[in-house]
Amino acid sequence: MGTQVIAERMKSIGDDHFAAGCYLQARHAYTAGLQRADRRNPREHVIACHVNRAAAYLKLGAHQDAIEDATAALELAEHSGAPPSQKRKALLRRAQAFCDAGKLEAARLDLETLPAGDAVAQKLLERVRGTESGITV
Numbered sequence: 606m607g608t609q610v611i612a613e614r615m616k617s618i619g620d621d622h623f624a625a626g627c628y629l630q631a632r633h634a635y636t637a638g639l640q641r642a643d644r645r646n647p648r649e650h651v652i653a654c655h656v657n658r659a660a661a662y663l664k665l666g667a668h669q670d671a672i673e674d675a676t677a678a679l680e681l682a683e684h685s686g687a688p689p690s691q692k693r694k695a696l697l698r699r700a701q702a703f704c705d706a707g708k709l710e711a712a713r714l715d716l717e718t719l720p721a722g723d724a725v726a727q728k729l730l731e732r733v734r735g736t737e738s739g740i741t742v
Contacts, residue, residue, distance in 0.1 A: 608641045608642075608643050609642075609643065611641045612638045612639075612641040612642040612643070612650065612654075613638070613650060614638075615634050615635070615637040615638035615641060616634070616635065616638040616650060616653060616654050616657070618634040619631045619632075619633075619634030619635040619638060619654070619657055619658070619661070620657065622634055623657065623660065623661060623664075628661045628664040628665050629661075629665065631657070631658075631661040632658055632661040632662065632665065635654045635655075635657050635658035635661060636658065638650075638654045639651065639654045639655070639658070642654070648681055648682075648685035648687060649685075649687055649688070649691065651681060652678045652681050652682055652685070652687050652691045652695070653691065655674045655675070655677045655678035655681070655695070656674070656675065656678045656691065656694045656695050656698055658674045659671040659672075659674035659675040659678070659695070659698040659699070659702065660698055662674060662702070663698065663701055663702055663705065666705075668702045668703075668705045668706035669702075669706065671698060671699070671701070671702035672699055672702045672703065672706070674698075675695045675696070675698040675699030675702060676695075676699060678691065678694075678695035678698075679692060679695045679696065679699070682695060693719060693723070696715045696716070696718060696719060696726075697715075697716075697719075697725060697726060697729070699715055700712045700713075700715040700716045700726070700729055700733075701729060703715065704729065704732065704733055704736070709733050709736055709737050712729070712733045713730065713733050713734070713737075716729055716730040716733065717730070
């Protein structure tokens with residue numbers, strides 16, 4: 606089995622673990638998917654592994670690791686012409702991690718780059734603004 610297939614399979618296994626609530630196992634699988642990715646893997650695969658691993662890190666309370674993975678995904682998306690949905694997910698993950706880490710200004714800046722009609726971003730932005738003003742949302 607080639608490394609491209611293994612990388613894609615590890616991402617799929619990570620997705621299954623995440624859906625089952627096994628976040629540590631999901632993180633390990635996404636890491637393996639990234640380690641086995643090569644030039645034959647589409648950038649979208651690598652971006653998705655970073656974005657999904659960021660989600661696993663969020664669930665594990667590892668906010669800085671989530672920020673780093675989401676940032677890596679954003680940098681790859683910026684240079685690869687990745688679909689807007691991948692950039693959106695990366696921004697949401699990073700904003701969530703910033704918020705959870707108490708970096709509210711950084712979270713707000715990420716969220717304000719998303720379209721005003723994005724319901725998920727707006728809900729998180731309300732939480733950030735409420736926390737900034739001392740109101741629990």
